[in-house]
Amino acid sequence: MAEASAPAGSAKTTYQRIVDGGSLKAQLRRANRRQRLSALAMTGPLLLFLLASFLIPIGVMLFRSVDDPLVGEALPRTVEALADWDRADLPDEAAYAALVEDLLALRDGGADGRAMIGRVATRLNFEDAGVRSTVTSTARKADAMEAPYKAALIEADEAWGDRGIWATIQRLGPDFTAVHFLASVDLRYTVDGEIAPQPQERQVYVSIWMRTLMISLTVTLACVALGYPVAYLLATLPMRTSNLLMVLVLLPFWTSLLVRTTSWIVVLGQNGVLLEFLAFLHLVDDVDRPRLIYNMTGSIVAMTHILLPFMILPLYSVMRGISPSYMRAAQNLGAPPATAFIKVYLPQTVPGLGAGCVLVFILAIGYYITPALVGGESGTMISNFIAHHMQRSLNWGFAAALGTLLLVGVMALYWVYDRIVGINNVKLG
C-alpha cells in the first residue's frame, strides 16, 4: 500500500512515505481494511466449505417444501385446460380430452414417461388417498378411449366424475405450492379452494408437534430439577472432590448416544435390570410389571439422562464464579437460608440456567435416535416423522415442510440462546 507508492530503491524516508501515502487517516483506514480482509480470508475457506457441504444442501432441501413442479410437467395440457375452471361444476369436455392426451403422451414417452405416470399418481395420492389406482388404471385404458372423453373417463373410473381429483390437479398445476405447510399443521384445501381442517382421521401432526414440545419441556424441567442441585454441590465442594465427582458427569457426556440408549433398553426393559431388581424386592408385581420402555416414559428418561450433562456443565461454570460470601452476608443480615437462596443466589445463576435450558431444549426438540429406539408409538417426536416421510413414504416435499417448521423453531431458540449467552461465549466441557 504505502510502500507501493514509493518506487523501489528510492532513498525516501519513512516520513516521506507517510506523506506520499496520503493523510494518516487514509492510511489507517487502508491498513484496517487490509486487516479486515486478511481476517475474512482466514475464515473464508471454512465458510465456503460449510456453504457447499452444509448450508446449500439444507437450503435446497427446504426449497422442496414449496417447490412442486411435477404435476405441471407431467400433465401440461390438463393444467392449462383447467386454468379457468371455477370448480362450481365438473370441468368441461376440453379438460377431459386434455387429460387423455396427456396420459397418452406419457405412455408414448417410453420408460421415462411411464415412470412419470407412477410419480404423478403417487403425488396425487398424497393429497387424496386412493387416487393412485385411478390414475394408473386410467392411463392403461387411455389407448382404447374415444370421444366424448368425459363419459369414457367416468366409465373407466368413477373418481373422474368427482370434482375432488380435478381440484387437486388444478391446485398442484403451478410450480409452487403451500399444501405441505398446510398439511404440517393438519390443514388442507377444500374442493372450493378454501383452507379447512383435515378430516378427523388425518389430524395427526398438531398432536405430534404438541407432543414434541411437551417431551422437550419435560426433559428440560427434569434436567433443571436434577442438574441444579448437582451443579450446586459440585461448585461448592472443594476442587479436588468436585473434580472427582465431575468424572461421573463427564463420562456420560463423552459416551456415545447409541451406547447410552442401549443401556436404557437393558435397564428399563420388561426383563431388564431395574424391573428384575424391583420385582426381587417385591416392590412391583412380578407378573403384571409396569411398562417403562417403548413409550413416552422411555423417551423422557433416556433423553433426560443424555441431556443432563448439557445442563450441569453451564450451571457449574456459572456457579463456580459466585463468591460464597454473598450467601453468608445475606444470612448474616438475617435472611433465612431459603430467602437468601431465592433472593441472592438464584438470580446470580440465571445466565447459566438460561443457557442450560435453551441448550437442552434445542437439542431435545430435534431428537431422533433415542425416541426411535426407546420411544415406541407414544414417545416418537417430529424428527421421527420427518425420517419416516424421507425414507418410507417418500413424501419429500412434506418431510421438507416439517423440517422447515422445526428449523424455524430451532433458529428462534438459537437467537434466544445468543441473547442469553452470546455465541462467542459458547464453551464445551
Place this chain on the structure above:
Amino acid sequence: MAALPPYAGPAGIAWHYGFRVFCGFVLLFLILPILVIIPLSFNAEPYFTYSKAMITLQPEAYSWRWYMDIMKNGMAAPNANMWSWTWLSDSWNNAQWIHATKNSFIIAIFSTLIATALGTLAALGLTRAHMPFRKLIMALLISPMIVPLIISAAGMFFFYSSIGLSQTFPGIILAHAALGTPFVVITVTATLAGFDSNLIRASASLGASPPRTFFKVIVPLISPGVISGGLFAFVTSFDEVVVVLFLTGFEQRTVTRQMWAGVREQISPTILAVATLLVLVSILLLTTLELLRRRNERMRGMSAQ
C-alpha cells in the same frame, strides 16, 4: 455447603444430608446405566439380566463369547484354528464389526483432519481484532451444531445424491467434517481468547520472523485447544448415526450404523460388548482431554488444580 456449620439445627442437618443423598442419586442415575452393561457383556447366556450365577460371581457364568463374536461374525471360517495367522486375517478382512470399525476410523480420521485444519484457520481469523461481521459469521460457523441432525441429514441426502456423493466415502467424510467444525472453532477460539498478544510483540522485538513466531510461540500455546477441538470433531464423527443412516451404503457402514441395526432388529449381547468397548474409548478420550487441560493451564502459568 462446604461443611455443616456448627450452629445448624435439626432441620439444617436433615437438609444438609438429604441434599447430598439426592445429589448422590442423581450422580448414580448418570453413571449406573453405563456401568450396568459392562458386566452384562460378559454374560455367558444370551440375556440382558444378571443371572443368579452372575450375582454370586460363579466363574462359569462369565465368558468372552460376545467379544469373540465381534471378531468372528461374518468370517469365512470362524471355527478354523483360532488365533492362527489365517484366522486373524480372515477376521480382519471379513468380520462385520471389524469392517465397520475400520470404516468408522477412516471416516473419523479424515473428517477430523479437514475440520481441524479449516476450523483452526477460521478461529485464528475470528479472533483478529478487525474481523468484520464477526457475529454473523460465528453464527453460521456454529450452525451445524445447532441444526437438528435429521434436517442436516435430509439436506445432505438430497444434495449429495444429486452430485453422486451419496454412498461414497468422500461424501460421508465431507458431511462429518462439516458437523465437526463448530467444535474446533469453539475450542480454538476459547483458547485464543486467553492468548496474550504481547507474546507476539515480544517475539518480534527479539528478532523472530512472523513464521518463526507462529511456529515457536503461537502453535505451542494454541495446540491444546486445537487437539481438544480435534478430539471433539473425532468423537462427533465416530458417534454420529443420523447422517450415516442417510448417506452411507452397506460398504461404508460404520460401527454406529451396525449398532443401530442391531438394536433395532434383534438386540444381542454382542451389542453390549461393542458398547463396553466404546465406553472404554470414551474413558480414554476423557483422560486425554483432562491431561491436555492441565498442560494448557501449566503453560499459561496458572496453578494446576
